[in-house]
Amino acid sequence: MSETNNEKPKNKGCWNTIFKIGAPIVIVGWILNAVFGEDEEVKPKDADKKEEVVAEVKQETPIEEAVSSVVKKGFEVRDNDGVIIIDITDKKLHSGSKRSMNDKSLDIYANLSKIDGIKTATITWYTKLTDQYGNEGTGEVLKIIIDREIFDKVNWSNRNKLDLEKIAPIYQQHQSLND
Numbered sequence: 725m726s727e728t729n730n731e732k733p734k735n736k737g738c739w740n741t742i743f744k745i746g747a748p749i750v751i752v753g754w755i756l757n758a759v760f761g762e763d764e765e766v767k768p769k770d771a772d773k774k775e776e777v778v779a780e781v782k783q784e785t786p787i788e789e790a791v792s793s794v795v796k797k798g799f800e801v802r803d804n805d806g807v808i809i810i811d812i813t814d815k816k817l818h819s820g821s822k823r824s825m826n827d828k829s830l831d832i833y834a835n836l837s838k839i840d841g842i843k844t845a846t847i848t849w850y851t852k853l854t855d856q857y858g859n860e861g862t863g864e865v866l867k868i869i870i871d872r873e874i875f876d877k878v879n880w881s882n883r884n885k886l887d888l889e890k891i892a893p894i895y896q897q898h899q900s901l902n903d
Contacts, residue, residue, distance in 0.1 A: 790835030817851035869894035
């Protein structure tokens with residue numbers, strides 16, 4: 725009896741040829757890519773999160789810019805249809821800081837005077853205070869209010885010669901600042 729072989733003959737030569745030709749092509753491709761290919765930008769794992777945080781940074785309004793150019797931190801600005809309230813907290817103020825607060829307030833008012841639509845601007849300074857019983861807390865030490873009429877009258881470019889106590893319609897100071 726004769727046996728029939730139904731199995732397909734294995735063609736080892738075909739795969740061998742493909743491997744012999746294909747592998748060098750792939751290797752040469754890797755080498756060429758390594759030498760001449762563009763470098764991929766390697767990002768740290770948190771890079772996307774940092775980009776999101778930067779995108780969330782709030783743009784300053786012109787009023788906030790006017791304040792932040794003088795007082796870098798520790799302030800809050802509220803704008804109620806042209807009535808501006810600026811609260812500045814500085815825990816390092818002391819009785820000798822009155823001139824510094826006045827100078828900084830004048831600089832802020834000079835910046836604000838260039839912004840249209842401001843009816844009044846109130847600057848209130850806060851610092852750490854101790855009452856007569858020895859209790860410490862944050863309290864108001866100086867409040868200055870200037871209205872549009874004063875903004876328009878004052879020559880702000882000559883502010884180093886201004887007496888804020890005299891030109892401000894409302895100038896209230898804590899007793900610790902009294903001369």
